[in-house]
Amino acid sequence: MSEQQKPGLSRRGFLKGVGGGVVGVTVLPSLRTATARYGTSVGPGAARITLTVNGEKKMIEVDPRTTLLDALRDQLGLTGSKRVCNKGQCGACTVILNGRSVLACSMLAIDADGATVETIEGLAKGDELHPVQRAFIKDDALQCGFCTPGFIMSSVLLLRQNPSPTLDEIKYAVSGNLCRCGTYPHVFKAVDEAAKAMKKGG
Amino acid sequence: MKPFEYVNPKDIKSVPKILAEAERALLFAGGTDALARMKEGIDRPDVVVNLKKLTDLAFIKSDRKGLRIGAGALLADIIASKDAQACPGFVEAVKSVGTIQLRNMGTLGGNLCQRPRCWYYRSARFDCLRKGGDTCFAIYGDNKYHCIIGGDPCYIVYPSDIAPMLIALRAEIEVVGLKGKRRVKADDFWVLPAQDPYKENILQNDELVTQVFIPASARALKSHYVKFRERDSFDFAMVSVAVAARLDGERLTDVRIAYGGVAPKPWRAVKAERALEGQVATEERVLAAAATEFANAEPLEQNEYKVILAKNLLKRALRELVAA
Ligand code: SF4
Ligand code: FES
Ligand code: FES
Numbered sequence: 001m002s003e004q005q006k007p008g009l010s011r012r013g014f015l016k017g018v019g020g021g022v023v024g025v026t027v028l029p030s031l032r033t034a035t036a037r038y039g040t041s042v043g044p045g046a047a048r049i050t051l052t053v054n055g056e057k058k059m060i061e062v063d064p065r066t067t068l069l070d071a072l073r074d075q076l077g078l079t080g081s082k083r084v085c086n087k088g089q090c091g092a093c094t095v096i097l098n099g100r101s102v103l104a105c106s107m108l109a110i111d112a113d114g115a116t117v118e119t120i121e122g123l124a125k126g127d128e129l130h131p132v133q134r135a136f137i138k139d140d141a142l143q144c145g146f147c148t149p150g151f152i153m154s155s156v157l158l159l160r161q162n163p164s165p166t167l168d169e170i171k172y173a174v175s176g177n178l179c180r181c182g183t184y185p186h187v188f189k190a191v192d193e194a195a196k197a198m199k200k201g202g
Numbered sequence: 203m204k205p206f207e208y209v210n211p212k213d214i215k216s217v218p219k220i221l222a223e224a225e226r227a228l229l230f231a232g233g234t235d236a237l238a239r240m241k242e243g244i245d246r247p248d249v250v251v252n253l254k255k256l257t258d259l260a261f262i263k264s265d266r267k268g269l270r271i272g273a274g275a276l277l278a279d280i281i282a283s284k285d286a287q288a289c290p291g292f293v294e295a296v297k298s299v300g301t302i303q304l305r306n307m308g309t310l311g312g313n314l315c316q317r318p319r320c321w322y323y324r325s326a327r328f329d330c331l332r333k334g335g336d337t338c339f340a341i342y343g344d345n346k347y348h349c350i351i352g353g354d355p356c357y358i359v360y361p362s363d364i365a366p367m368l369i370a371l372r373a374e375i376e377v378v379g380l381k382g383k384r385r386v387k388a389d390d391f392w393v394l395p396a397q398d399p400y401k402e403n404i405l406q407n408d409e410l411v412t413q414v415f416i417p418a419s420a421r422a423l424k425s426h427y428v429k430f431r432e433r434d435s436f437d438f439a440m441v442s443v444a445v446a447a448r449l450d451g452e453r454l455t456d457v458r459i460a461y462g463g464v465a466p467k468p469w470r471a472v473k474a475e476r477a478l479e480g481q482v483a484t485e486e487r488v489l490a491a492a493a494t495e496f497a498n499a500e501p502l503e504q505n506e507y508k509v510i511l512a513k514n515l516l517k518r519a520l521r522e523l524v525a526a
Contacts (some may be wrong), residue, residue, distance in 0.1 A: 037216075037219075038209070038211050038212060038216035038217075038219050038220050039209050039210045039211040039212040039216055039220070040209070040210050040212075041207050041208055041209040041210065042207070042208050043205065043206055043207045043208045044205035044206060044207055047208075063205070064205075064206060064207075064208045064250075065203045065205065065206070065240075067237070086241070087238045087241065088234050088238060088300075088304060091301065091303060094303055100278070100306040101302060101303045101306055102303055102306050102307050103234070103303045103304065103307065106233070106234045106237055106238065106304075106307065107233055107234075107237070107307060108208075108233065108237065110208060111233070111252070111254065154302070154303075172302075173302070175301065175302065175435040175436060176300075176301025176302045176303045176304065176435070176436060178435075
């Protein structure tokens with residue numbers, strides 16, 4: 001999924017990029033003028049953004065190239081969301097942005113300006129883990145654990161939208177998360193048990 | 203990644219002007235594909251044009267004339283929209299794209315303008331033909347996922363799931379550039395490498411896709427999308443097929459068939475359509491129609507399986523279409 005791009009530019013850009021010594025031709029000054037007429041812009045320097053992360057308002061300065069994932073991990077110290085493929089192919093970096101699951105590695109931090117972000121760090125209440133987290137531990141729904149924060153965020157969102165999911169609904173809800181240790185059956189069981197525990201008010 | 207200026211254009215009309223004035227600009231909506239290409243260094247824009255804040259690109263509307271969807275509409279919102287349900291095959295195709303997370307981020311326009319998945323293309327280490335080099339590495343390289351028809355000089359497949367369905371539904375794509383608007387048939391939007399090996403569609407340097415129009419006539423058609431992938435949870439199609447037709451008793455009329463995963467553009471199977479028009483879709487007839495379509499296929503060393511798959515998927519798609 002993705003973007004349209006100015007056709008032909010990629011090629012020209014590529015040629016210039018491999019031109020060795022002649023790289024570094026930028027046209028930023030004239031662009032500045034252009035964008036002032038046609039809109040607003042940030043960058044190439046740092047931009048200031050505000051995020052509400054796990055209920056806390058945070059103001060940070062980010063280079064426009066920074067992904068939301070890197071901003072969370074490197075600037076806010078929230079290393080729970082994992083950087084595994086870093087290209088939208090595994091789901092380990094899944095966070096909840098304005099109530100929807102997204103891949104934090106595949107979006108720019110500046111695009112999250114003003115947004116509400118929920119990460120794995122925000123699930124526990126003090127020392128008390130979220131029921132989904134507890135069920136993952138009880139049911140051994142992880143081995144190496146790299147995929148786990150992503151699976152848990154997808155599962156938490158599912159149970160928020162659908163408190164009594166069927167097995168197929170559980171499978172579908174985590175279908176965008178990969179586990180190379182193959183813990184899927186345990187994940188499905190954990191989510192099912194968490195759903196039941198949450199209904200009992202656990 | 204190279205530093206860039208991130209621009210929020212004030213309206214749609216400003217986008218072509220920025221594209222025309224900036225030397226290396228990149229349109230950026232959901233950004234899931236564009237960002238991956240920027241990280242890899244295969245796109246090195248000076249200016250990234252953010253389309254997400256253009257709220258008049260993000261609409262889903264239906265009226266007497268048909269369904270109109272803005273290029274900025276999120277795939278997840280299209281799936282959830284009541285208006286889109288009138289074309290079930292279209293919703294199936296949108297649902298089969300990426301993952302839940304990616305559909306929460308990706309847009310319709312982005313899906314239609316995504317760049318190829320060829321791994322030589324995706325790696326900055328290969329200066330392949332599509333990126334301005336002289337060689338297509340897929341011809342003698344790893345070509346399991348490449349095209350079986352319409353290649354030469356580049357053997358990509360066009361990866362969009364939605365594109366073949368738009369062709370089957372006779373959709374049109376609206377494009378805006380410096381000279382104003384134009385509407386293009388989905389069937390004419392994508393190009394083969396023989397026409398232009400550096401881009402996948404007819405967009406000019408100053409143009410962007412603004413909306414897709416699915417005519418009301420599509421509501422009277424049955425439509426269905428079948429996607430075959432190596433990993434069932436999420437993946438790009440190895441081969442996929444979009445079918446749309448009217449069912450007149452047992453007979454198919456107004457048949458439209460378009461494939462994904464077989465050619466550098468979504469491949470309208472005109473010969474198969476002709477063979478099936480007005481006919482009862484018996485298994486033999488469908489297989490024969492697909493065989494005619496792919497009689498001139500030229501599979502590469504590792505992808506002959508796609509010819510068989512393409513025939514069988516059409517059989518399955520039409521059987522399910524008739525049964526639905
Ligand atoms: S198939 Fe096209 S994109 Fe892939 S290596 Fe060949 S020229 Fe490049
Ligand atoms: S790290 Fe984001 S999808 Fe893999
Ligand atoms: S537990 Fe190792 S990747 Fe899932």
